[in-house]
Amino acid sequence: MRRDYTTITTDVLIIGAGAAGLRAAVEAGRKGVKVIILNKASFPSGSSNISGGNMQASFGWVAGDTKENHFRDTVLSSKYLCDQSLVEILVEEAAQRIFDLEEFGVLFSRTTPDRYAQTMGGGFTVPRSVMVGGRCDDVLRVLYKTATGYGARMYEQVMATDLLRNQDGAVIGATAIDIVTGNFMFFKARSTILANGPCGRLFKITANTRSATGDGFAMAYRCGAKLVNMEFMLFLPLGFIYPEFMKGVVLGELSSFGENTKALNVLGERFMQKYAPETMEKSTRDISSRASYLEIMEGRGTPSGGIIIDNSMNNLEESENGPVRNVSYYRIIRDCLGGDTANMKDLLEATPTALYCLGGIKINKRCETSVPGLYAAGEAEANLHGANRLAGNSVIETQVFGTRAGYYAADYAAGVTTPTPDPVELINHEYEQSRSAFDGRSGFKPIQLKKEIQDIMWNKVGIVRNGEGLIAAIRELEGIRQDKMPTLYLSSASKRYNYEWVEAMEVDNMITVAEIMSRCALMRQESRGAHYRSDFSETDNANGLYESMTLNQNGTVQLSKEPLNTSKMIPEDAGPDG
Structure with a gap:
């Protein structure tokens, strides 16, 4: 039918x-x-x-x-x-x-x-x-x-x-x-x-x-x-920490405000000296974000859970976030945090934020x-x-x-010249799948599962990872899919402008991608760029120069290590297959 x-x-x-x-x-x-x-x-x-x-x-x-x-x-x-x-x-x-x-x-x-x-x-x-x-x-x-x-x-x-x-x-x-x-x-x-x-x-x-x-x-x-x-997953070192509706919105890199930016912890220490003494605040995003995250997690963040940016020595007119070069960003900072912060007179609080896969x-x-x-x-x-x-x-x-x-x-x-008839059976299947959340009467709302996934990913698959946390994340994500998603329900039976329905479909996508990300992170037993594992903190060029390949094998995540295209540049300590 x-x-x-x-x-x-x-x-x-x-x-x-x-x-x-x-x-x-x-x-x-x-x-x-x-x-x-x-x-x-x-x-x-x-x-x-x-x-x-x-x-x-x-x-x-x-x-x-x-x-x-x-x-x-x-x-x-x-x-x-x-x-x-x-x-x-x-x-x-x-x-x-x-x-x-x-x-x-x-x-x-x-x-x-x-x-x-x-x-x-x-x-x-x-x-x-x-x-x-x-x-x-x-x-x-x-x-x-x-x-x-x-x-x-x-x-x-x-x-x-x-x-x-x-x-x-x-x-x-x-x-x-x-x-x-x-x-x-x-x-x-x-x-x-x-x-x-x-x-x-x-x-x-x-x-x-x-x-x-x-x-x-x-x-x-x-x-x-x-x-x-x-x-x-790429994180930026600087995102708004407040007001709440702006939390996570991009403020940029440490160098975005100028050549003389200082990143400080709550003790007033210029912490990039510890993590990247040569490049300091001009470090790449992965290093800067990890440094900011570790300072916060180790108790040297602000009461709001952020780091402090001192821009007082920067030139406002030359700043990428200033009124000359980027008036839009300048106005956002001014409207949310005040004129003195936008004009680099007051200290700025910020948090690392997830940006880009x-x-x-x-x-x-x-x-x-x-x-x-x-x-x-x-x-x-x-x-x-x-x-x-x-x-x-x-x-x-x-x-x-x-x-x-x-x-x-x-x-x-x-x-493509041959007309394709509608695959009615496939369409019917997708139709039923899309409406399955309307069948539930009690259990979990989509927003509850979204927040649970987000907490798991931030705490266990975020800027700093380890094997124990990744295994726990996979187990918890599997639990959500097997035990909680079947009891998903919606507050309204209406299908018009029902964003809770949209969120129900998004939860399915989120948990699929979250599990793939977690399993790939567990397979890569080294630290490289945006992937940092505290239990494998060194980069391993002898074994780590591969693409982690994910394929759907009858509904199961299948992982493999595939050769990498290094046609022009390769590190000196690469393995024989690099």
């Missing part, structure tokens, strides 16, 4: 309306195919929307600013764990993608009419980061206008629930829920791009928006796509996944960043690989 659903047909389906998804829509539209974009929230939204918009690219205007140095900085920051073939693409195409954005209508900060303003960051050898003359939401609006100009159509407040495949194993679209009406939908597509990667909401303190629940990773895993390096869906140079007809771009993809990411490499990643995903997905779609 066919359930009540609506079928909408397109050539290219893009799930996610951030910078990667929209850039893919532009490129696919340029090739003349029909494009539909699904956005779980209202536009503009998502992690791209709250990004500062900095992008790394080499223009050769500064001594030492070469593509080779951008490549080297990225590989070194990744702790040699990136796919170097993808890094080569990034550094080669980054500048052109910025020129594209400017042609579309994005404004960039400049020092002269013919040169962009470029800034330093942790792990940079030269100033290379180009700044949007506003915030990244400006980039999204420009890309949206450009994409719709090529005929793309966006469905807002529509949550994709799962990918469907045909008998040959190729992805043929996705099922979805219209959050406004509660209607069930099937978006039939010749090719599909996942651009909905963020999963920061797995952790109780995060810079990500409420929609960042790992939906793209979970959908890819369930349909058989390979995931890699899911143990690597460095792992994701395995892609090749064409952004193809291991499943035919399925592509990935932006934070959904891997493995560009390896074990740690440089500031500014993620936004430009959305443009470089969003372009490629749109181009090649459109090519693939043009080659």
Whole structure:
């Protein structure tokens, strides 16, 4: 019996309306195919929307600013764990993608009419980061206008629930829920791009928006796509600690406020001297975040649970968070914390915050996944960043690989000529699955399970991990899935604007991704970049230069260690297989 659903047909389906998804829509539209974009929230939204918009690219205007140095900085920051073939693409195409954005209508900060303003960051050898003359939401609006100009159509407040495949194993679209009406939908597509990667909401303190629940990773895993390096979650050292509604929102890196930033504990000690005496507050994000976290956990944090930032010696006009270079950030700090803090006169309290999943869906140079007809771009993809990411490499990643995903997905779609009938049985199954939470009458509400998952992940799979904690996390997550999720219930039977229903579907995705992340972290018995284990605190290049591969084997997480692409750079102490 066919359930009540609506079928909408397109050539290219893009799930996610951030910078990667929209850039893919532009490129696919340029090739003349029909494009539909699904956005779980209202536009503009998502992690791209709250990004500062900095992008790394080499223009050769500064001594030492070469593509080779951008490549080297990225590989070194990744702790040699990136796919170097993808890094080569990034550094080669980054500048052109910025020129594209400017042609579309994005404004960039400049020092002269013919040169962009470029800034330093942790792990940079030269100033290379180009700044949007506003915030990244400006980039999204420009890309949206450009994409719709090529005929793309966006469905807002529509949550994709799962990918469907045909008998040959190729992805043929996705099922979805219209959050406004509660209607069930099937978006039939010749090719599909996942651009909905963020999963920061797995952790109780995060810079990500409420929609960042790992939906793209979970959908890819369930349909058989390979995931890699899911143990690597990037944390920023500085997020708002109050007011409560801003907790976790990005304040930046220690160096974001200026060259003379001092990070202090509650005793007034400049604690980076202990963790990174050579680079101090200019250290990369993984080191700075871990140092901040350890100071707090060892009792040297503030009563609010944070660290202290002293900006009194910085130049306000030169600060990346000042009124000249980034008036948006300056105003946010001023409005939330007061003018004296924004003007760097008062001390600033901050907390580490979950920002970005460095792992994701395995892609090749064409952004193809291991499943035919399925592509990935932006934070959904891997493995560009390896074990740690440089500031500014993620936004430009959305443009470089969003372009490629749109181009090649459109090519693939043009080659699919045989009409595909609706897979009614699969659609019916997804229909029933999506509505199963309405059957419960007592037990646990979705928000209760969300908070439990977030506490487990923050405390046991967060900035500092160990084997005992990871085993406990896996056991507790399995307990939630087996014992608590079957008793999930909703307060209302209405399907219109029922965000508790949305949260019930998100819980399933969150627990899937949380278990994968925990198991990958347990397998990697070393510390590298954003993955730090107190019981294996050293980096092991002899045994640790591998991609941790995750595959869905009949509903069970199957892990393996796969060879790494180290085509140009490799550490001297790498093992024989490195």
